[in-house]
Amino acid sequence: MTASPSVRAFEVRHLQLARALFAALAAVMVTFSPDHSAALGLSVFSGFAIATGLVFALAAWLVYPAGGRAPALVLAALNLAAGMVVGVAPWRTTTMLFIVFIAWGALTGLVEIVAGVRERRGQAKRGAPRDTLNVGILSAAFAVGVAVVPAGYALEYYIEEVGQSFTLTGTIIAVGIFGVYAAILAVYLGIAGFSPRRDAAAAPTSAEEVGA
Numbered sequence: 001m002t003a004s005p006s007v008r009a010f011e012v013r014h015l016q017l018a019r020a021l022f023a024a025l026a027a028v029m030v031t032f033s034p035d036h037s038a039a040l041g042l043s044v045f046s047g048f049a050i051a052t053g054l055v056f057a058l059a060a061w062l063v064y065p066a067g068g069r070a071p072a073l074v075l076a077a078l079n080l081a082a083g084m085v086v087g088v089a090p091w092r093t094t095t096m097l098f099i100v101f102i103a104w105g106a107l108t109g110l111v112e113i114v115a116g117v118r119e120r121r122g123q124a125k126r127g128a129p130r131d132t133l134n135v136g137i138l139s140a141a142f143a144v145g146v147a148v149v150p151a152g153y154a155l156e157y158y159i160e161e162v163g164q165s166f167t168l169t170g171t172i173i174a175v176g177i178f179g180v181y182a183a184i185l186a187v188y189l190g191i192a193g194f195s196p197r198r199d200a201a202a203a204p205t206s207a208e209e210v211g212a
Contacts, residue, residue: 010062015055016131017193022051024186030179041175042092042100046083048182049104053079071115078108094171098151101174105143105181112136131192135185142181149173 026048033040056076060069082104086092116133153170 010059012063012131013193015059015063016189018055019052020186020189020193022048022055023182023189027179027183027186030175030182036172036175038094038097038171038175039089039092041171041178042086042097045100045178046087049079049083050087051083053077053081053083071111074111075108078104078111094151097171097174098146098149101146101178102143105139105146109136109138109140109143112139131189134188138181138185138188142177145177145181146174149177 026044029044030036030041033044053076056072056079060072060076064072082100086096086100112132113136116130116136119132120130149170151170151174153168153173155168156165157168158165
């Protein structure tokens with residue numbers, strides 16, 4: 001009788017659900033905050049990025065097997081670096097916000113796109129190639145969305161109902177885009193995390209074959 005392969009206590013779904021949780025928290029904080037300044041946006045992003053980086057660092061050993069940990073480690077490093085850089089209060093400026101948002105979105109998006117493509121080609125069973133690829137595309141789209149917003153943009157408008165003037169700035173738009181990105185990421189990863197796995201469904205068949 002052939003010994004059945006060891007089953008990991010943590011799977012890709014646990015990584016997805018953890019990421020979804022932190023993304024949801026970031027989305028809620030941005031959405032319900034009346035302040036959409038660079039300081040607030042980078043403060044929320046810092047917590048989100050550091051938490052995500054720590055999750056990836058743990059997942060590199062708890063979720064992925066030896067030989068398949070490189071993408072998780074790279075993503076952990078990128079998230080932790082971005083989170084710690086904007087964790088310094090004096091550095092939370094409009095310029096830094098655009099630089100970090102664009103660079104982080106482009107780099108992490110590229111890593112996940114490459115990882116997703118490689119998993120598809122290698123037909124990886126432990127990973128989630130389609131989810132990884134789609135999240136990478138979403139992160140890259142976030143970077144592009146922020147990049148097309150002029151950092152110095154400012155539009156003044158007046159609302160008669162409240163009798164007050166307001167100013168829509170590029171910073172407000174960029175922080176809003178981050179909030180939308182975090183919300184979409186939370187929903188997508190949450191659904192992916194709770195969705196049944198094909199390999200899990202096929203497990204009983206494999207077990208029956210071993211015992212036959």
